Amino acid sequence: MSEEILVNVTPRETRVAVVENGMLQELHIERGWRRGVVGNIYKGRVQRVMPGMQAAFVEIGLDRAAFLHANDIFRATAAPSSDSALETVLESAVDGEGEPVIAAPPVAPPTAQPQVVPSITELLREGQEIVVQVVKDPIGSKGARLTTQISIPSRYLVLLPQSKVIGVSSRIEDDAERQRLKALVSGQNGGMSGSGAAQHGYIVRTNAEGQPAEALAEDIAYLGRAWALIEQNVRTAGVGHCIYEDLSLPMRAVRDLIRRDVEKVKVDSRETCDRLRAFAAQYMPGLAEKIEHYGGARPVFDLYGVEDEIQRALDKEVPLKSGGYLVIDQTEAMTTVDVNTGSFLGQRNLEETVYRTNLEAAQAVARQLRLRNLGGIIIIDFIDMVDPEHRRQVLRTLEKSLARDHAKTTVYDFSPLGLVEMTRKRTIESLQRQLSEPCHECGGRGTLKTAETVTYEIFREITRAVRQFEAPRLLVIASPKVVARITDEESPAVAELEEFLGKSIRFQADEQYTQEQFDVVLL
Numbered sequence: 296m297s298e299e300i301l302v303n304v305t306p307r308e309t310r311v312a313v314v315e316n317g318m319l320q321e322l323h324i325e326r327g328w329r330r331g332v333v334g335n336i337y338k339g340r341v342q343r344v345m346p347g348m349q350a351a352f353v354e355i356g357l358d359r360a361a362f363l364h365a366n367d368i369f370r371a372t373a374a375p376s377s378d379s380a381l382e383t384v385l386e387s388a389v390d391g392e393g394e395p396v397i398a399a400p401p402v403a404p405p406t407a408q409p410q411v412v413p414s415i416t417e418l419l420r421e422g423q424e425i426v427v428q429v430v431k432d433p434i435g436s437k438g439a440r441l442t443t444q445i446s447i448p449s450r451y452l453v454l455l456p457q458s459k460v461i462g463v464s465s466r467i468e469d470d471a472e473r474q475r476l477k478a479l480v481s482g483q484n485g486g487m488s489g490s491g492a493a494q495h496g497y498i499v500r501t502n503a504e505g506q507p508a509e510a511l512a513e514d515i516a517y518l519g520r521a522w523a524l525i526e527q528n529v530r531t532a533g534v535g536h537c538i539y540e541d542l543s544l545p546m547r548a549v550r551d552l553i554r555r556d557v558e559k560v561k562v563d564s565r566e567t568c569d570r571l572r573a574f575a576a577q578y579m580p581g582l583a584e585k586i587e588h589y590g591g592a593r594p595v596f597d598l599y600g601v602e603d604e605i606q607r608a609l610d611k612e613v614p615l616k617s618g619g620y621l622v623i624d625q626t627e628a629m630t631t632v633d634v635n636t637g638s639f640l641g642q643r644n645l646e647e648t649v650y651r652t653n654l655e656a657a658q659a660v661a662r663q664l665r666l667r668n669l670g671g672i673i674i675i676d677f678i679d680m681v682d683p684e685h686r687r688q689v690l691r692t693l694e695k696s697l698a699r700d701h702a703k704t705t706v707y708d709f710s711p712l713g714l715v716e717m718t719r720k721r722t723i724e725s726l727q728r729q730l731s732e733p734c735h736e737c738g739g740r741g742t743l744k745t746a747e748t749v750t751y752e753i754f755r756e757i758t759r760a761v762r763q764f765e766a767p768r769l770l771v772i773a774s775p776k777v778v779a780r781i782t783d784e785e786s787p788a789v790a791e792l793e794e795f796l797g798k799s800i801r802f803q804a805d806e807q808y809t810q811e812q813f814d815v816v817l818l
Contacts, residue, residue, distance in 0.1 A: 304564035325544035334541035356535030359438035367442040451503035458496030629672040661696030670721020766817035773813035778804040
């Protein structure tokens with residue numbers, strides 16, 4: 296599989312595109328005035344404790360107070376009785392929960408066995424200063440989601456300063472390699488029971504597979520320096536100050552997205568390219584040569600058709616090569632995907648046509664979820680299939696296509712209604728919500744009241760106004776389409792209304808008015 300990473304840099308916006316076999320798979324956007332805060336560590340103050348929700352709102356210097364649940368508060372007394380039990384959970388948490396990558400939350404050390412969570416009032420008090428890390432960006436009207444279980448990612452490792460367990464990514468399947476990596480990290484860390492320097496826990500990331508001891512040692516040293524700086528900042532920083540900020544988008548892309556199967560990283564900014572090469576030379580020297588400056592006259596995103604793909608990713612309909620299509624609807628509660636055969640007639644029978652369309656749709660759905668960064672609950676309405684084996688194959692294709700997704704996904708079997716329910720971990724706004732805003736005319740409904748409906752609303756408002764106020768004449772200002780309908784098709788009704796009310800009514804069209812807007816003015 297051919298994979299390339301494209302980095303487009305402008306003064307106020309940076310975009311990173313992941314292209315596989317010539318097709319856009321992922322898009323990450325960072326704007327200078329609104330960088331994401333996932334992974335950042337803040338010194339905060341508890342603003343309000345809510346026992347009924349087992350949570351608290353914490354002031355960390357953002358526009359809205361952030362949310363901290365009792366389950367996300369580190370408690371030393373909640374540690375499991377054995378390190379091996381926690382290690383087992385960590386190993387499944389790294390990549391099973393979405394390995395820490397761009398915009399993914401840091402992995403925190405969970406407890407291995409169910410624990411009784413103390414009341415939030417036992418853990419926090421209003422006005423208390425607290426060090427927290429952001430695990431989810433503010434989304435919509437919701438504030439950021441926080442944890443006190445700090446984790447710091449590097450190229451090959453994730454530092455867990457409040458733990459002493461060393462876990463290995465579940466995506467590294469070779470037992471010998473897992474033991475080698477664990478032994479290397481344990482040795483570099485001074486052993487699990489070593490004395491002297493403070494010991495920390497680590498998660499060995501998938502990128503570490505096959506790496507020499509020197510590479511892991513460099514990461515451990517880097518993470519040690521980062522944690523020492525954080526501890527220093529905690530002592531000196533004021534409430535609401537950021538004491539640790541994650542890398543910029545281009546740096547995170549190099550850290551998290553470059554793998555051995557990536558052919559090239561093309562950067563259209565000479566300055567950014569130089570910084571990325573220096574960063575890669577320090578932390579991943581074997582991959583630094585893959586980074587190159589793109590100086591072509593044609594924009595790099597245009598060269599790969601990325602701009603067109605971004606525009607299509609904002610459409611509800613997604614055409615399939617077979618002639619079928621998807622309809623994707625994103626709402627506050629969930630995302631629905633409807634699969635349709637469209638013009639695809641097939642060559643054998645209806646069941647075969649449906650099966651082939653659903654197979655293609657399963658692959659397209661996986662790509663669209665990743666490209667559009669859709670998260671939360673997702674309902675896929677495949678075309679009904681009679682053959683149980685066809686259902687199994689479609690489900691298997693969907694799961695296989697989701698395998699390269701960095702975000703954690705969980706897919707369930709077909710429901711009795713023939714729907715496939717799944718979840719995808721969401722940490723930042725979807726692509727649509729990053730690039731778009733609700734329609735000013737319809738308020739995001741996706742529909743407008745008809746001119747006829749608005750006409751009758753105007754008639755009711757005229758009647759209401761005349762009963763409340765004395766005025767010999769009335770002026771109605773509305774959109775040209777509504778006024779045209781009133782003065783044409785509804786002119787007899789207007790005459791009847793004038794006679795009934797004993798008032799003169801005049802209508803004026805205004806291009807600035809949307810179809811649903813109007814004003815009734817008393818003269």
